[in-house]
Amino acid sequence: MDILGIDSLFAELTLGLGLAMAVGNGWAIIQNVRGNRPEGAEGPYRAGRAWFFIGIGVVMAAWGALTLAQG
DSSP states (O other): OOSSOGGGHHHHHHHHHHHHHHHHHHHHHHHHHHTOOOTTOOSOOOHHHHHHHHHHHHHHHHHHHHHHHHO
């Protein structure tokens, strides 16, 4: 009996981090389209970088979810 769920901890962390990356970068894209920028932000907006991180986040979230679903 695994009381703390340590066996699935890595999968849960991977799922959470992946979702955070995907949602956070998606929110950054939405804010850029609306014309909002963080205070004190300098430099150009990099849409390609945000889309890349969304892709990585989706892969991580899928990996974590499938690992948890497997057992």
